[in-house]
Amino acid sequence: MEKKNWKKTAEDILDQTCRTALDLGDAAGRGAKAAGKAAGGAARYAKLKLEEADLTAQVRRRLQRVGEMVYATHTGDPTDSEAMEAVLREIDGLRETLREKERQRLGLRGIRACGGCGARNDRENEYCTNCGQPLERQAEE
Numbered sequence: 001m002e003k004k005n006w007k008k009t010a011e012d013i014l015d016q017t018c019r020t021a022l023d024l025g026d027a028a029g030r031g032a033k034a035a036g037k038a039a040g041g042a043a044r045y046a047k048l049k050l051e052e053a054d055l056t057a058q059v060r061r062r063l064q065r066v067g068e069m070v071y072a073t074h075t076g077d078p079t080d081s082e083a084m085e086a087v088l089r090e091i092d093g094l095r096e097t098l099r100e101k102e103r104q105r106l107g108l109r110g111i112r113a114c115g116g117c118g119a120r121n122d123r124e125n126e127y128c129t130n131c132g133q134p135l136e137r138q139a140e141e
């Protein structure tokens, strides 16, 4: 009888140890998942920053082309105004994409850039503290 009780106690301890190990494994899994998510956010932030740098370079190249067109016109070789208009519209599009990327990137840091004036606002703000325009809802990560 005494021996059986001891065996039961040993089984209980073993059982408890197994459960603790499982809980620890679970906690480790959750920790790894959270770390993975944070790393994913950092990677996304870095990727957006690279895309913004590329877009900025594209805008700069087009601005240079517009400058060359204006100068050519000045020196007696007039640029077709539609050709210049097309490049200017490309710049508009690139800048809009750039603003959107920046808004996404700042959103990852809990900052919302105003779509109107570009001012940086806290994620909780409903309206821009600079110009009063309603702030667009960010897609939650």
Ligand SMILES: [Zn+2]
Residues within 6 Å of the ligand: 114, 115, 116, 117, 118, 119, 128, 129, 130, 131, 132, 133
């Ligand atoms: Zn604003």
